[in-house]
Amino acid sequence: MRSVQDAMDALNGKWKIAIISSICCYGKRRFTDILNDVEGVSNRMLSKELKELEINQLIKRTVLNTQPITVEYELTEHGNTLQAIITELSDWGIVHRKKIVGK
Amino acid sequence: MRSVQDAMDALNGKWKIAIISSICCYGKRRFTDILNDVEGVSNRMLSKELKELEINQLIKRTVLNTQPITVEYELTEHGNTLQAIITELSDWGIVHRKKIVGK
DNA sequence: CGGCATCCTTACAGATACTG
DNA sequence: CAGTATCTGTAAGGATGCCG
Numbered sequence: 001m002r003s004v005q006d007a008m009d010a011l012n013g014k015w016k017i018a019i020i021s022s023i024c025c026y027g028k029r030r031f032t033d034i035l036n037d038v039e040g041v042s043n044r045m046l047s048k049e050l051k052e053l054e055i056n057q058l059i060k061r062t063v064l065n066t067q068p069i070t071v072e073y074e075l076t077e078h079g080n081t082l083q084a085i086i087t088e089l090s091d092w093g094i095v096h097r098k099k100i101v102g103k
Numbered sequence: 104m105r106s107v108q109d110a111m112d113a114l115n116g117k118w119k120i121a122i123i124s125s126i127c128c129y130g131k132r133r134f135t136d137i138l139n140d141v142e143g144v145s146n147r148m149l150s151k152e153l154k155e156l157e158i159n160q161l162i163k164r165t166v167l168n169t170q171p172i173t174v175e176y177e178l179t180e181h182g183n184t185l186q187a188i189i190t191e192l193s194d195w196g197i198v199h200r201k202k203i204v205g206k
Numbered sequence: 207c208g209g210c211a212t213c214c215t216t217a218c219a220g221a222t223a224c225t226g
Numbered sequence: 227c228a229g230t231a232t233c234t235g236t237a238a239g240g241a242t243g244c245c246g
Contacts, residue, residue: 001121001124001193002196003192003193003194003196003197003200004120004121004124004189004192004193004196005120005121005196006196006197006199006200007192007193007195007196007199008114008120008192008196010196011111013218014218014219017107017108017111018104018108021104021107030227030228031227031228031229032227032228035228042219042220042221043228043229043230044220044229044230044231045218045219045220046229047228047229047230048219056199056203057202063228066227067227068226068227068228069226069227069228070227070228071227071228071229078198078199078202081195081198082195084191084195085188085191085192085195086107088187088188088191089106089110089111089188090104090106090107090110091106092110092184092185092187092188093105093106093107093108093109093110093111093113094106094109095181095184096109096110096113096159096181097106097109099160099181100159100160116238117238117239133207133208134207134208134209135207135208138208145239145240145241146208146209146210147209147210147211147239147240147241147242148238148239148240149209150208150209150210151238151239166208169207170207171207171208171246172207172208172246173207173208174207174208174209207246208245208246209244209245209246210243210244210245210246211242211243211244211245212241212242212243212244213241213242214239214240214241214242215238215239215240215241216237216238216239216240217236217237217238217239218235218238219234219236220233220234220235220236221232221233221234221235222231222232222233222234223230223231223232223233224229224230224231224232225228225229225230225231226227226228226229226230
């Protein structure tokens with residue numbers, strides 16, 4: 001019961017799922033890349049959501065020693081376990097949309 | 104991709120999952136019962152979230168012809184399909200909590 | 207009993223500009 | 227490039243009171 005809330009807390013915010021999907025899809029992904037992948041997100045929000053995902057140990061942030069600096073984001077092992085849930089949510093979302101919007 | 108967002112939209116708000124869990128757990132549940140089940144929710148919020156759940160055809164609202172009136176809420180067939188997701192979320196939430204808070 | 211109306215406070219999030 | 231800082235509007239949500 002509380003555990004469901006824990007899970008939702010880790011995924012809340014408008015962009016987290018899209019961000020995870022972007023990173024997951026490419027394996028590794030840079031800040032600006034994600035900014036472009038996720039339609040509508042601002043750098044401010046992206047920064048904030050990435051930070052929260054990192055705190056929750058769903059993604060890993062790596063600073064590369066280049067000039068100018070490059071930052072790579074990738075899913076952690078723990079982050080990867082989300083895939084099953086995302087898939088289920090996606091499946092249900094499709095059914096749900098058909099149900100509500102009509103076929 | 105959008106479908107995940109559709110699913111999240113249907114489940115957003117602070118209380119929806121708890122409300123669904125309450126109804127689901129008992130089969131049928133009345134307004135005040137849910138108000139007591141879900142710790143911290145106000146009648147204003149409960150009313151609002153129930154309405155949204157009803158619009159999304161996840162719950163069914165039935166007014167009984169008593170004095171004073173009684174209202175019963177129950178999950179629709181469509182609402183019941185959420186159980187799989189809620190279970191998965193719950194499982195993941197438990198793992199996640201262990202991971203973050205530490206065992 | 208089961209809400210709705212109102213008021214009010216805070217959290218969320220966009221736009222823009224700036225920094226190492 | 228990868229963010230931070232600030233400023234601002236909106237919306238979520240709590241408290242309370244009223245009504246059929």
